[in-house]
Amino acid sequence: xxxxxxxxxxxxxxxxxxxxxxxxxxxxxxxxxxxxxxxxxxxxxxxxxxxxxxxxxxxxxxxxxxxxxxxxxxxxxxxxxxxxxxxxxxxxxxxxxxxxxxxxxxxxxxxxxxxxxxxxxxxxxxxxxxxxxxxxxxxxxxxxxxxxxxxxxxxxxxxxxxxxxxxxxxxxxxxxxxxxxxxxxxxxxxxxxxxxxxxxxxxxxxxxxxxxxxxxxxxxxxxxxxxxxxxxxxxxxxxxxxxxxxxxxxxxxxxxxxxxxxxxxxxxxxxxxxxxxxxxxxxxxxxxxxxxxxxxx
Amino acid sequence: xxxxxxxxxxxxxxxxxxxxxxxxxxxxxxxxxxxxxxxxxxxxxxxxxxxxxxxxxxxxxxxxxxxxxxxxxxxxxxxxxxxxxxxxxxxxxxxxxxxxxxxxxxxxxxxxxxxxxxxxxxxxxxxxxxxxxxxxxxxxxxxxxxxxxxxxxxxxxxxxxxxxxxxxxxxxxxxxxxxxxxxxxxxxxxxxxxxxxxxxxxxxxxxxxxxxxxxxxxxxxxxxxxxxxxxxxxxxxxxxxxxxxxxxxxxxxxxxxxxxxxxxxxxxxxxxxxxxxxxxxxxxxxxxxxxxx
Numbered sequence: 001x002x003x004x005x006x007x008x009x010x011x012x013x014x015x016x017x018x019x020x021x022x023x024x025x026x027x028x029x030x031x032x033x034x035x036x037x038x039x040x041x042x043x044x045x046x047x048x049x050x051x052x053x054x055x056x057x058x059x060x061x062x063x064x065x066x067x068x069x070x071x072x073x074x075x076x077x078x079x080x081x082x083x084x085x086x087x088x089x090x091x092x093x094x095x096x097x098x099x100x101x102x103x104x105x106x107x108x109x110x111x112x113x114x115x116x117x118x119x120x121x122x123x124x125x126x127x128x129x130x131x132x133x134x135x136x137x138x139x140x141x142x143x144x145x146x147x148x149x150x151x152x153x154x155x156x157x158x159x160x161x162x163x164x165x166x167x168x169x170x171x172x173x174x175x176x177x178x179x180x181x182x183x184x185x186x187x188x189x190x191x192x193x194x195x196x197x198x199x200x201x202x203x204x205x206x207x208x209x210x211x212x213x214x215x216x217x218x219x220x221x222x223x224x225x226x227x228x229x230x231x232x233x234x235x236x237x238x239x240x241x242x243x244x245x246x247x248x249x250x251x252x253x254x255x256x257x258x259x260x261x262x263x264x265x266x267x268x269x270x271x272x273x274x275x276x277x278x279x280x281x282x283x284x285x286x287x288x289x290x291x292x293x294x295x296x297x
Numbered sequence: 298x299x300x301x302x303x304x305x306x307x308x309x310x311x312x313x314x315x316x317x318x319x320x321x322x323x324x325x326x327x328x329x330x331x332x333x334x335x336x337x338x339x340x341x342x343x344x345x346x347x348x349x350x351x352x353x354x355x356x357x358x359x360x361x362x363x364x365x366x367x368x369x370x371x372x373x374x375x376x377x378x379x380x381x382x383x384x385x386x387x388x389x390x391x392x393x394x395x396x397x398x399x400x401x402x403x404x405x406x407x408x409x410x411x412x413x414x415x416x417x418x419x420x421x422x423x424x425x426x427x428x429x430x431x432x433x434x435x436x437x438x439x440x441x442x443x444x445x446x447x448x449x450x451x452x453x454x455x456x457x458x459x460x461x462x463x464x465x466x467x468x469x470x471x472x473x474x475x476x477x478x479x480x481x482x483x484x485x486x487x488x489x490x491x492x493x494x495x496x497x498x499x500x501x502x503x504x505x506x507x508x509x510x511x512x513x514x515x516x517x518x519x520x521x522x523x524x525x526x527x528x529x530x531x532x533x534x535x536x537x538x539x540x541x542x543x544x545x546x547x548x549x550x551x552x553x554x555x556x557x558x559x560x561x562x563x564x565x566x567x568x569x570x571x572x573x574x575x576x577x578x579x580x581x582x583x584x585x586x587x588x589x590x
Binding site (some may be wrong): 017025037041044045048049051052054055056058059062068071072073076093095112116117119120121123124125130132133134135136137139140142143144145146147150151152153154156157169172173176177181192197204205209224230233234236240241249250253254256257261265266268269272273276277279280281283284287290291 | 314328388417419423516525563564574
């Protein structure tokens with residue numbers, strides 16, 4: 001801002017400033033506002049980061065409080081017994097395994113179906129494409145509990161009750177939408193002439209798919225795999241209705257809140273947080289490096 | 298339609314088409330029809346199902362409308378979800394603008410990590426954090442009393458607590474779409490507006506906001522939908538007097554055992570969400586394809 005002003009000043013040394021509106025900000029109220037705005041911005045940024053982080057810090061801190069209930073007030077002494085207890089807690093272990101089984105099932109189902117759906121969608125044109133697109137994203141726009149309810153009611157007719165199978169199906173029905181969108185985004189940059197070249201050289205269509213398109217989609221499939229895992233692992237609303245007698249981690253924590261919460265749950269939160277931070281930092285470093293490298297090219 | 302077969306051949310194209318159909322028909326549409334079907338039938342003991350009493354009626358919906366509390370809770374859920382949406386929008390817009398147009402590259406990197414940490418953990422743990430903060434003898438009351446802003450602790454659990462917890466839980470779903478939208482705005486447009494003498498307020502109103510429209514619409518759609526359909530936050534942060542509509546749906550299914558009425562309540566929730574989503578998209582003049590991508 002000041003740079004442009006000086007540049008103008010040196011260029012048109014003996015002319016009046018050509019930007020009169022800018023001059024306003026150098027006088028009285030304008031000056032005050034000009035000084036206050038960045039300050040207000042910084043304060044807001046600080047408050048926002050505090051708002052973002054303090055719940056996590058409090059959640060983590062309560063894991064070290066020697067109190068039978070998760071809280072930071074009153075502080076009854078520091079202890080690591082809750083973290084030790086976490087690793088000996090059979091119920092949490094079982095809940096984790098249950099969540100893992102569901103997530104694995106969801107990934108196994110959503111990746112192929114989502115890819116197939118993306119390929120079908122991109123082969124359509126005009127109005128049909130619009131309609132199919134709306135249909136394919138609709139599961140993302142419907143509340144999770146509705147998806148759980150409809151899956152439960154549908155399968156009851158054929159005598160299948162809630163459990164792993166229904167949970168995987170219900171979660172997948174909207175996670176496939178996410179996978180589909182990610183694959184479509186990657187497909188948009190795909191160069192179809194590569195397929196044609198391979199076909200021209202005598203490759204079968206199956207070979208072309210396996211050796212050209214699939215490797216090209218690999219990064220998107222990997223990202224979709226992560227998203228599918230996270231979505232499945234943290235899902236509560238849909239799972240609640242179709243879980244039957246299974247107790248995945250989110251349900252386990254939610255029921256604990258009602259039936260007697262101990263700081264072991266905070267210890268679990270802390271462990272997940274540490275894992276998350278490490279993952280996020282690594283991911284962000286990789287992204288930052290890529291951005292710097294592509295900026296350098 | 299034939300393009301998929303031309304490209305991948307009959308067998309492979311057939312598999313793709315089959316999988317896509319299996320998903321759309323078998324996992325989305327048909328279960329949806331079954332839900333609507335169940336919502337229109339009375340709740341009968343198993344021997345009477347399919348008998349002469351098992352006819353289409355609107356009783357389950359009439360019950361919702363005529364019930365002393367359920368109708369009220371339904372609209373409270375709508376308003377509170379709208380409030381959550383508005384709060385997240387106001388909180389996120391300045392940050393999204395800062396991230397997209399002001400912050401240096403390392404600042405963006407740090408901020409994205411800070412933002413991702415709470416969101417890679419699950420919603421229940423985010424709710425649990427607020428459960429601790431808002432407790433009667435918890436840190437929020439202690440700080441406010443310590444600062445002399447209040448004389449006595451306040452019971453935060455209830456509608457206020459639910460809205461606060463949800464605003465926190467869904468922040469990212471508002472921030473990222475707006476950030477993405479503003480990122481594509483050419484800096485030169487802002488500079489041009491400023492050089493022509495526009496105030497900061499005017500630049501936002503006339504240049505940045507119209508450009509961020511798609512992102513704002515997407516954010517609002519997702520936050521509203523998630524807030525209205527959330528079970529965890531109200532269960533954790535609510536009070537007996539502040540029940541959310543989803544909790545009533547759950548009760549019909551697993552506490553009272555009247556699945557037909559539960560289905561009707563679910564259909565009402567779905568219809569409301571779809572109406573709001575379509576309404577928001579029309580309001581912002583954004584089409585579905587650019588909002589959800």
